[in-house]
Amino acid sequence: MDFSNIACWIWPLIAGVICGILGYYLRKWTSKENEQQITVDTHDYKADLEDCKRKTASLQADLDACTRKTASLEADLASSESQLNLAKKAPLAATSTASIASSFAAGAATSETVIQNTNTSVPSPSIGIIGVPFDAAAAKGVYGKKRIKEDDLTIVEGIGPKISELFHNHDIKTWAALASTSVEKCQEVLNSGGKRFEIHRPGTWPMQAEMAALGKWAELKKWQDEHDYGKA
Structure with missing residues (x-):
């Protein structure tokens, strides 16, 4: 048996097996790291989303308060206009006293x-x-x-x-x-x-x-x- 020929193909085979094993564990480690990163990113996205929801709720509350204030101002304006109309009619009322x-x-x-x-x-x-x-x-x-x-x-x-x-x-x-x-x-x-x-x-x-x-x-x-x- 020619051992020199065996050595020619056995060492590359061993090297290939070792590289395969190292590649498997490298991919597994990389996949786990990516999964952890995705988990971290997802958590950050959720936190950002919750923060946006809180800000939206605060803005909606401010909008509702502005709407109520506007309605109150419109009511005051209508009341002022009514009183102004009465004031304009006052001279006519005075001339009709008799x-x-x-x-x-x-x-x-x-x-x-x-x-x-x-x-x-x-x-x-x-x-x-x-x-x-x-x-x-x-x-x-x-x-x-x-x-x-x-x-x-x-x-x-x-x-x-x-x-x-x-x-x-x-x-x-x-x-x-x-x-x-x-x-x-x-x-x-x-x-x-x-x-x-x-x-x-x-x-x-x-x-x-x-x-x-x-x-x-x-x-x-x-x-x-x-x-x-x-x-x-």
Whole structure:
């Protein structure tokens, strides 16, 4: 046997086996190192993602706060514009003081006439004003399709369902009762409902209520068509 020939191929074989083993362990070590690096990178990415989520939540909270602040400013602006409109109407109201006073005087005179000449007039639970029996047909004849209910305070220009409810809560439930209520008391009733009711001006409400209590539908409708002092 020629051992020199064996040596020629055995040593490369041994060297190949050794290189294979070293390559296997090198790949395994490199793979483990890469896996660890990927784990570290994944953890960093998750931390960054959580940080972004927290920042997003903080920005959303700031946005919501800005939205609420904007809504509050818009409400304040609307209130200021309403008060400005009232201020612009003030000169007109001043020039019509004599007209309003004469309406009150005419109402008082008519009230005395009704008391003296109408046997069917009935006393109201409130003091100062005596109403006449409610005539739904007469009211409908003046207001047309609008159905008028007895002692419905919303017939008074400037009074809506919410304000009517405020007066009911203060035991002012009839036209006669409202007619006997001072303007100062009307304002107190409005103030009890909060700021959104304070802008209303009740200066003519008792006068309008007196016309309704006395059944003076034509006069009341005419006055309301010519004035808007009851509105905010």
